[in-house]
Amino acid sequence: MLSGLPAVLINAALISALYALIAIGFTMIFGVGGVLNLAHGALLMAGAYVYLLLARDTISVPVFESMTLHPLLAFPLAVVIVAVLSYLLYAVIVQFVEDNPVVTFLATIVVALAATEVVLHYAGSATHTYTLIPDGMLPSTIDIGPVDGILTVDVVGFVVSWISIGLLWVYVTKTDSGRAIRATSMTERGAQLTGVNVHAVRARTWLVAGALAGIGGVFLGASTSATPNMWLHPLSLAFIIVVIGGIGSIKGSIVAAYLIGFLQTGVGEYLGQNFRGILSLVLLVIVLFVLPQGLFGREFDHE
Amino acid sequence: MSTLAGCVPGGGGGGGDAEGPITIGHLAPLQNPLGVGSKRTANMAVDQISENGGIMDEEVDVIHADTEGNPGTAESEAERLVIEEEVDVMVGTFVSEVTQAIMDFVAQEGVPLIVTGSAAPSTVTEFIGDDYDQYKNFFRTGPINSNFQAEAMVNYVNHLNELHGWDSFALLADDAAWCQPFVDTLPGALDEEGYDLALNQSLNINIDDFSPVINDVVESDADAVIRFFAHINASPFLVERAQRELTFGIEGIHVTGMHPAYAQLTEGAATYETTSQSGGGGTTDITEETLPFVEAYRERFADSDPPVGHPMYMGFNTYDAINVYKEAVERGGTWDYANDLDGIVEAMLETDHTGVAGQIQLYGQDAEYPHDAMETRDDEGTISNFPITQWQPQGALECVYPEQHATAEHMEPTW
Structure with missing residues (x-):
């Protein structure tokens, strides 16, 4: 039976991996363009609903009839589509207003609210759930050590999370195109002086962040359910994680995601579910007072 | 009674002149499948009543208002229904906290409110149970608390x-x-x-x-x-x-x-x-009305957005509430809540209606749950x-x- 510390630790690790996927894209976009993308949650939601559209026939939209693709096909397709949506969000709206933080703030929240309305219109407010692991491919639960009955989809989410983080790490440290992203997030002027095309970097960042949000969204929908308001909580979570980890720091986001994941799960288990969210907020306030730049953040200097 | 009448602005609704049409205000979270079903059954009830000659030969209309499941929104929507739309009765409300948020306004205006979605007993005991004269325009025809x-x-x-x-x-x-x-x-x-x-x-x-x-x-x-x-x-x-x-x-x-x-x-x-x-x-067939009602719903909304097969629970209760109101108005001979709320209350309390959700009767003034739906045993x-x-x-x-x-x-x- 699932009980005691091992179960708590494993659950915490699994949920933290999802939190990391949710937060990294958010922090990258802030790091590179200084843009607080409040539509980040909407991109997560897009991941879940695009997957539903591709893999299940419970919703349909005009032009694009819903289909029932195999999950192994539907998943990467959904991720690509969300990445493109994210890119379009930048190319069509954000790039024209990004110099004005207030307008960007408003524009992205409007996009998020509009996305909610679109989902409500086509999919209704009913809850949609889906299984990501095809029948017969893997058992639906697995045992890890003394803990049994762990959902396979959560474990796959954990693995995919770390593969994504690994690939992202290789990309931003080993390739010129990725290093340009990192350089721009360190100092935009410095990057420009070394010949980096900052506009192209930003567009690329939105694409990569969108892909990560797509992955996170598909797994989020699979482990909870797809509803028109599913973006709200993850967005606030991303905020907390990014502030604690240090705004703009990928490493910080990962560490903070695990910190929050373990904290929430532990508090939920030992103090009661109603306290789950509160301690994260307390931690947020402490970090803001004691370590305003976050665990791995630097003082920001966007000129 | 006279104190209540004094509060009604301009004899709202069928109030002052007692002329039709009779307008029903429907409050529900309309973006929720539950509210969608309730809205549709309200329309069904009103259409059927209209086809059969209306209420006391008056036309019947329904106006829908979206509470968004939010007490604040519900308050402003209730005000809109009563003051601008001049409704003669309100039906609906799902979240108990929403119902309780509009209670004082509704009591002050005197417009009958028939609850069809929220189940908290405190909606009865802490309002009409506590101060009967103040809240006597409140009714709940279902669900049982x-x-x-x-x-x-x-x-x-x-x-x-x-x-x-x-x-x-x-x-x-x-x-x-x-x-x-x-x-x-x-x-x-x-x-x-x-x-x-x-x-x-x-x-x-x-x-x-x-x-x-x-x-x-x-x-x-x-x-x-x-x-x-x-x-x-x-x-x-x-x-x-x-x-x-x-x-x-x-x-x-x-x-x-x-x-x-x-x-x-x-x-x-x-x-x-x-x-x-x-x-x-x-x-x-909870009653002999249930399955024909579901069949009619299914037929009418087969090609609509979900929920299609049947409404959710609130839809059954809303449909019943509107029919209960119709019968009460005809029994009492008035829908003029501004001048004769007591007549409406009396007629409502005589309700013995075979609804689609069950046989509907209401508890009287001295019961533990005044004006609440009776359980059937x-x-x-x-x-x-x-x-x-x-x-x-x-x-x-x-x-x-x-x-x-x-x-x-x-x-x-x-x-």
């Missing part, structure tokens, strides 16, 4: 015990007003019947991670979970339970699970979950207007309790 629901739940648990030998239960509830009776009375009642209460938790209505709760249930070794979720969407709970192939029963109330396509929407994860719901999900005194449905394999929805309405036997989960 959650004190009765708690009593009915104990009868149902006895039934499950006879059927499967279940004797230990885990209690989970929304941390919200309507659940208070379940949290307060069920533990003692179950104990009295000799059952073991293995777990008792009120859950934050914003819960998003059910794994710890499921682990607690597994650890408690309960035979079944009795959960009361109107705010909480327990779909992830069901998915996890199905994937882990856990065999505890899932009983009680789950409003999200009343969606007619719920088994399909959850890819079958809902299988074996039960919920009590007014109208019994249109599966069974069978020969043995068991509450019978509390039908329970179960999602059975292949997405079949069946009524499993009470026995006189059951279409199938309750199934124990096996995977």
